[in-house]
Amino acid sequence: MTIAVVDYGVGNLFSIYNALERVEAQPELVTEPEGLAGFEGVVVPGVGSFGRCMRRLSRFEGVLSEALDEGTPILGICVGMQVLFERSEESPEEGLGWISGDVIRLPRSVLVPQMGWNTLSIKQEAKILEGIGEEDFFYFVHSYHCVPKDRSVLVATADYGLQLAAAVSRDNLFAVQFHPEKSGQKGLKILENFVRLARC
Amino acid sequence: MLARRIIPCLDCDLAVPQGRVVKGIEFKQIRYAGVPWELATRYYEEGADEIVFLDITASSERRDTMKSVIRTTAKNVFVPLAVGGGIKSVEDVRSVFKAGADKVTVNTTALKMPEIISEIAEEYGSQACVVAVDAKRRDSPGEDRISVPTSQGDSWFECSFYGGRKFTGIDAIAWAMKAEELGAGEILLTSMDRDGTYDGFDLPLTEAVCKRVRIPVIASGGCGNAKHIFEAFSKTGASAALAASIFHYDEWRVDMVKRYLAERGVHVRV
Numbered sequence: 001m002t003i004a005v006v007d008y009g010v011g012n013l014f015s016i017y018n019a020l021e022r023v024e025a026q027p028e029l030v031t032e033p034e035g036l037a038g039f040e041g042v043v044v045p046g047v048g049s050f051g052r053c054m055r056r057l058s059r060f061e062g063v064l065s066e067a068l069d070e071g072t073p074i075l076g077i078c079v080g081m082q083v084l085f086e087r088s089e090e091s092p093e094e095g096l097g098w099i100s101g102d103v104i105r106l107p108r109s110v111l112v113p114q115m116g117w118n119t120l121s122i123k124q125e126a127k128i129l130e131g132i133g134e135e136d137f138f139y140f141v142h143s144y145h146c147v148p149k150d151r152s153v154l155v156a157t158a159d160y161g162l163q164l165a166a167a168v169s170r171d172n173l174f175a176v177q178f179h180p181e182k183s184g185q186k187g188l189k190i191l192e193n194f195v196r197l198a199r200c
Numbered sequence: 201m202l203a204r205r206i207i208p209c210l211d212c213d214l215a216v217p218q219g220r221v222v223k224g225i226e227f228k229q230i231r232y233a234g235v236p237w238e239l240a241t242r243y244y245e246e247g248a249d250e251i252v253f254l255d256i257t258a259s260s261e262r263r264d265t266m267k268s269v270i271r272t273t274a275k276n277v278f279v280p281l282a283v284g285g286g287i288k289s290v291e292d293v294r295s296v297f298k299a300g301a302d303k304v305t306v307n308t309t310a311l312k313m314p315e316i317i318s319e320i321a322e323e324y325g326s327q328a329c330v331v332a333v334d335a336k337r338r339d340s341p342g343e344d345r346i347s348v349p350t351s352q353g354d355s356w357f358e359c360s361f362y363g364g365r366k367f368t369g370i371d372a373i374a375w376a377m378k379a380e381e382l383g384a385g386e387i388l389l390t391s392m393d394r395d396g397t398y399d400g401f402d403l404p405l406t407e408a409v410c411k412r413v414r415i416p417v418i419a420s421g422g423c424g425n426a427k428h429i430f431e432a433f434s435k436t437g438a439s440a441a442l443a444a445s446i447f448h449y450d451e452w453r454v455d456m457v458k459r460y461l462a463e464r465g466v467h468v469r470v
Contacts, residue, residue: 011324012297012298012300012301012302012324014271014274014298014299014300015274015278015300015302018274018275018278018300019278021275022275022278047324047325048323048324048325111414111415111416113326113327113385114202115202115327115385115386115416116202116203116205116249116416116439116440117202117203117205117249117469118201118202118203119201137203137469139279139280141325141327159201160201160202181278182278182279182280182302183278183279184244184247184278184279185278187278188278
């Protein structure tokens with residue numbers, strides 16, 4: 001089972017690599033767009049600013065779109081979720097726009113970034129969240145959050161002064177605002193679900 | 201709602217292969233506790249929300265040992281991993297992130313060159329930059345000090361560096377506020393008076409910092425039992441509590457502490 005982790009020069013990918021190894025995927029860090037073909041699943045990580053991520057990710061845009069159209073399961077994590085949307089208040093760069101909607105800053109009424117463990121409110125049944133309940137905690141670190149126009153993509157929200165999008169899914173596209181690779185056993189369970197989806 | 205975090209801290213002596221976890225009392229006497237990655241893995245399995253490694257080695261070969269400790273730990277521990285101690289430059293910061301750390305903790309270097317806080321925040325994000333403040337209680341605060349009412353009368357807190365061996369003359373609370381301004385994502389606030397004593401956290405100090413910053417504060421120094429952690433969470437705005445000795449010597453397990461807190465209405469990840 002081979003899963004590509006897009007290594008486009010932002011942040012540290014050891015955690016996601018180690019976590020995928022733990023759930024018995026065979027992860028590979030892919031640094032060049034042409035290296036992305038032939039994987040059963042693709043993980044798009046992301047840390048730092050939206051603009052910096054988009055600038056560095058842009059050369060992968062074509063191959064990622066192809067993978068999406070071919071039905072390859074794709075999982076965006078944290079800013080890797082945000083870049084799937086059209087735009088962000090954080091930076092002028094355009095997002096991939098695969099999901100319609102904006103990324104906006106967390107409200108002034110809460111501490112920013114949201115940093116720590118939070119639970120989910122599950123909005124619909126989804127394969128990516130199999131085995132996950134509303135009592136389970138996940139590790140979040142972010143200052144901006146996604147607002148999908150089409151609420152039907154929304155799989156789970158988290159309560160942080162408002163109900164923010166914690167997980168979205170549409171066909172073979174999945175994304176989570178939290179870090180499954182840093183969320184203990186339950187986070188590993190989500191990665192295991194993704195790997196299983198990639199396998200079938 | 202965010203859960204309050206429990207963070208075991210492993211003070212590591214890296215002068216031996218694999219390193220070893222030690223614990224000092226009031227920053228001085230030392231006791232041996234175990235192998236860093238093994239202890240970290242045990243705490244992770246018990247439900248630790250995060251793990252902190254602090255390098256307390258004086259030798260120069262430590263950097264490679266620390267890298268291998270982080271690498272081994274990161275293969276087994278799937279919660280955030282913070283690493284501090286002996287970070288002297290942006291290059292040291294890169295090397296711990298490259299080994300698999302999620303956050304770095306800076307103290308001495310941040311006091312000597314505060315711009316490193318902004319540099320870390322810029323490159324890795326604020327959440328990756330924890331500023332450790334080691335605070336020592338002092339009597340008779342003057343006009344220019346932030347005065348805190350304590351059981352020993354009005355006090356101020358002096359910031360220490362070099363692992364508690366030297367003092368800066370800087371007001372610790374003012375420094376925490378400055379660190380936030382420079383881009384720190386969190387303050388790891390250690391009471392030097394309480395560290396290793398088992399007498400409980402310094403609550404007035406902790407609350408004084410919590411009141412003045414808008415970033416999470418980790419209470420540290422003096423934790424002797426779960427009740428102390430309960431007090432820190434019910435009487436101060438601390439987002440997390442850090443403890444070392446109570447976990448190292450089998451007095452408390454992380455899951456026992458969390459159950460104790462949950463039974464008393466503290467929102468924790470169990």
